[in-house]
Amino acid sequence: MVLLALGRRTNSSTSDTKESPVVKRKVLPVEYKAGDDFDFCSGASHSEGILQVFNEFRDCRLFTDVVISVQGREFPCHRAVLCACSSYFKAMFCNDHRESREMLVEINGIEAKAMEAFLNYVYTGRAKITTENVQFLFETSNLFQITTLRDACAKFLENQLDPCNCVGIQRFADAHALKQLASRCKNYALANFSEVSNHEEFLDLRIEELKDYIGREDLFVSKEEIVFEAVMKWVYHNVDQRRPMLNSLLQHVRLPLLHPNYFVQTVEGDELIQNAPECYQLLHEARRYHVLGNEMMSPRTRPRRSTGYSEVIVVVGGCERVGGFNLPYNDCYDPVTGEWKSLSKLPEFTKSEYAVCALRNDILVSGGRINSRDVWLYNSQLNLWIKVASLVKGRWRHKMGVLLGKVYAVGGYDGQSRLSSVECYDSFSNRWTEVAPLKEAVSSPAVASCSGKLYVIGGGPDDETCSDKVQCYDPNTNAWLLRANIPIAKRCITAVSLNNMIYVCGGLTQNLYCYDPAQDYWILVCQTLAKQESCGMSVANGKVYILGGQGENGEASDAIICFDPATGVLTGDRGMPRPICYHGCVTIHRYCDKTKP
Incomplete structure (x- = not known):
């Protein structure tokens, strides 16, 4: 049983003494029913409203207690908001670091535009990711340990994959240990190798990266001639430095599976190959295969399934x-x-x-x-x-x-x-x-x-x-x-x-x-x-x-x-x-x- 207090102010004209303003209360018994409690929640609108107000405070520099300086540009902020969103700032401001006592905190190694986009996300939960800012925004969110924003940037990069950029995005993913993104980039490049090999990024591959591509069984090409031409294009791009690498690269090209006419006219007719005695054994293997067929067996005589x-x-x-x-x-x-x-x-x-x-x-x-x-x-x-x-x-x-x-x-x-x-x-x-x-x-x-x-x-x-x-x-x-x-x-x-x-x-x-x-x-x-x-x-x-x-x-x-x-x-x-x-x-x-x- 719950006791509910109900009261009213009394005013008696018959009393000889002055009425006291005290409210007289009467206690009424009320029967309690299980489950009658009401848990009220205003939902996400409550937190969004508070964030909106904090963002307005930030714009007006109201209650801001720290200024973040990036590339000479100052961003007034609230320490509590930064700490709530980022464990990086929580460690900075909640421990006995010098920054916890200073009003101006300078941060190096990031772009001012990326910092602006990052703070907009912190105060609004929204960020505009573009091809121009995605790299810097990823690095900023990664530095400040905002995983949701970092993952959103990685997803954006994944959706932007194209033959002209997949190699560069893969390098970016490798540098930041983004295994899933790196895997998607590699698979995309393997599936679109013909187009990828026609772009500038391909010519800047390291030799180990190129070997990894052309040595894969799941490399998708309609014919082996595409692989040979890609290798020669890469070598000729910097022929003086890359000439000694030709033989090790051709080890991964399935020369025996080239069309005989193409092999004679294009491969054996190439001046660089003619002047590379270390490649002669590979040429000999291809010639023998054209005569003997499947009797010649080596990793280079196995066709790529994509052909x-x-x-x-x-x-x-x-x-x-x-x-x-x-x-x-x-x-x-x-x-x-x-x-x-x-x-x-x-x-x-x-x-x-x-x-x-x-x-x-x-x-x-x-x-x-x-x-x-x-x-x-x-x-x-x-x-x-x-x-x-x-x-x-x-x-x-x-x-x-x-x-x-x-x-x-x-x-x-x-x-x-x-x-x-x-x-x-x-x-x-x-x-x-x-x-x-x-x-x-x-x-x-x-x-x-x-x-x-x-x-x-x-x-x-x-x-x-x-x-x-x-x-x-x-x-x-x-x-x-x-x-x-x-x-x-x-x-x-x-x-x-x-x-x-x-x-x-x-x-x-x-x-x-x-x-x-x-x-x-x-x-x-x-x-x-x-x-x-x-x-x-x-x-x-x-x-x-x-x-x-x-x-x-x-x-x-x-x-x-x-x-x-x-x-x-x-x-x-x-x-x-x-x-x-x-x-x-x-x-x-x-x-x-x-x-x-």
Whole structure:
């Protein structure tokens, strides 16, 4: 119960004594109900009104107790308002600093116009940010630790990004540790590199900054010629100082992917490059790629995805299990996106145990149990199969490898015995010719080319035994030599070459082995996720991929395993569309529609 006091003034004419002016009060009982309290709030208008009055006081110099001097211009202020908004001023005025006792406080290192805009924000909560004042206003708000105004300036800069200023804004963001703004600037420049490279700011990049741009996989250009021209423009802008930097910059330009005519006329015809012997090795690599195609592998032969091309792994044919139906599918896998796409089907999919390899950017399929001399070529540009010259000797369970632009069909089985026969295919003459035979006849070996030689690893000399021999073919002498044996004797193994090393897996083991031809020794790299044989193996984007294969129970697998030699990490990737074994795996460059980020 609440006691409410109500009163009135009394005035009695019958009283003999003079009335007292005191109010007589009567206490009335009032019942209290829970929730009857009223919390009144006038909202933001109250604080805005007070700020408005303080701002009027500032204009009239009423109650101001400090004068801030910037570049000789004086700004009368209220210490309490400054301290309430800025921890910088709170520390200055609330501690025993000299400024806390002085009427005039001089601040250096900022612009008077920025200080004026800053004080307008402090007293009104509003600021006019323009392209002319944003940098100084940001620095002022950053100095005085007004994060809301600082972030507003950063957002304004982000909205002003343009090919002509994104490099300068990124430098500003880096200098002030604005990670989000710096990231937006970098992404904008990468996505608009063609336009950015035409502006003055680009020519003032430091070499480390330029390398970072052109070395990125997510650099968006429609063709590699744009990157080359940007580099040369940057070098010629200050040719005397930048001439020694040319070679290190061209390391990041994918010269092999330039159009051959452009490469001959523009790159090799450039006087600066002609007089730079340190660049000759890069030019030689590009020339070899134009002749040998995807057999040449380096970071510079991998297409930028923005050009519309990407490295894809093509899985050719195969079957689901031993004795199962042979599959006609010819599918490509993009390791970056995980997408699968169907290509033109095999023309003779009833074949089995054929050999597959990539020649330049096409695919060859030779031999097989049926029509064992037939050879088909898949034209990746036209997405169709073409029959080419037949093998001299029919075979299956053989392997093919590409060496210096020519295809070698090695060993195998003809239905009666293992073969030591080796044939060489010249695509320009469309003809197979026999070369020196293997030292040991084998079927189902692993075959890979590396450092100018062809290596035939393991295999089965007969139905009962497996070989651990490594046979090395030198095309210059047309002779075979034996090298260091592989640590395991196996058949149905697969090999690929990467960075002048050969990687071997399969044979129903979990081991992934690596062979160094220069040192002639083997090492165990790691163990895969399961025991497999007759699996596919290919190299894409600098990594080794193992696809499918047959397990100990005879069933095929749909697993994709990725090994990164740079980190030594083995990971399981997305699954294949179907379990498969006894298939071919090759890597080609495939064009698809590109979209700008």
